[in-house]
Amino acid sequence: MIECGVRISEVCEIRDEDIMNNQIIIRKSKNNKDRAVAVSPILKKEIIKYQRIKKRKYGLLEGNPFIVSNLGKKLNEKSIWQIIQEIKKQIDIRDCVRFSGHTLRHTYTSMQLRNGLDIYTLSLNMGHSSIKMTQRYVQTLNSEDFIEKSIKTSALMNLR
Template sequence: MLLKFAIKDFHDDVKYRNLSPKTISGYLMTLNEFQEYAFNNELVNVEDIRTGTIRSYLLYCREERGNNPTTTNSKLHTLKVFFNYLEREEVIQSAKLNPIRGIMFAKEDIQIQTFNENHIKQILNYYRRSKDKYSSFSAYRNYCMVIFFLGSGARLGEAVNLRWNDVDLVNGVLVLYGKKREQSSIPVTDKLIKELAEYKVFCEQHFKESSDYVFVTDENKKLAVDTVKTIFKRLKRDMNFKDVRCSPHTFRHTFAKNYLMNGGDALSLQKMLRHKQLAMTQRYVNLFGTELRKLNDQYNPLQHMDI
């Protein structure tokens, strides 16, 4: 079977299974890149693909395209999903003939960057000054969006999909739609509720009507993920931080780090971050363990026992 036809059949299958558009887009981006790599090496049929082909492709991604281990592992995951699908559909006749067998994920050097208090003050002052000087809706929206990321630990996709109907300003609860479109509710602080309530009133006065979505464009339409990425690219340029990546996900890391440093535990943080596995949350505990020393000194049971 032609590899490009197999990719088309796979595309139809994931659409039928109602996977999220973001997941499908990510799959296709990798598979189309892999198909082009195979074609350039005169490999056009599924049967032509060997384990060595896949390893060579992953090395090409790392050495020629500059992909880090996290990115190449993501691509390997996509290829595993694809070739296992072909095995189930009997395009590949047996597990022994599946070229993905035996290929291990690369070891990742996990580095989690976070904002410090000075970074956050600079960012908020940047938008606060813009708001005061220009009375700009976009500056105030971005200001509130930064506070939202910092106070909720939300993912970018969760932020842009947030509707006012999902915000309980009375009881201080947010309903978020995360990965795989799963719904979760989390409590939020009075500070964040107050900011969102004031921002809501501002939006209603600015647009003379209510909006379905919390974070909207100047035309009162839902913000796109790419638009928020552009906002943060501009923020990165203007802030010119040398020691930290300026992105929405850095605020998620910052939320997690400060949650732990202020006395939170891994289990409750797991619920706040909506991680399926505790091991995901445990990374923060492992990485920030030295910074948790003072909390350990404060809460360690030995400190309070006469032994």
């Protein structure tokens, strides 16, 4: 979720055939539109490992769900929420700190911008209907997050 910025509801609906070499197709997301999210080389490596384990343990599954429970059944939103809460306990995050699927989505957004992704592409990745929605996610960024990037892209520094 933190690597692709997908919603919990979208994770539940990913099927094996939605996983491609360098992208995952997210079908009928919140705006009832399909979109693609990028698969980085490190995520691809983890997907391949997971697929091998899943195939060895469960074989072919009805409906081809990508993410499954330890019983080989498609996970639902409540199950993923419970997994996230268990992770929160294991990494010892204080109770007063919000840690949720949506927190991971916000973190993805901030990290993508800090790493140089433009807001238009980010908006498409997140499945937002407009850039204005994406801008709401990034209101918490401070000047240090964009000053260094602004210097790197300076018009005077990059004259040709």
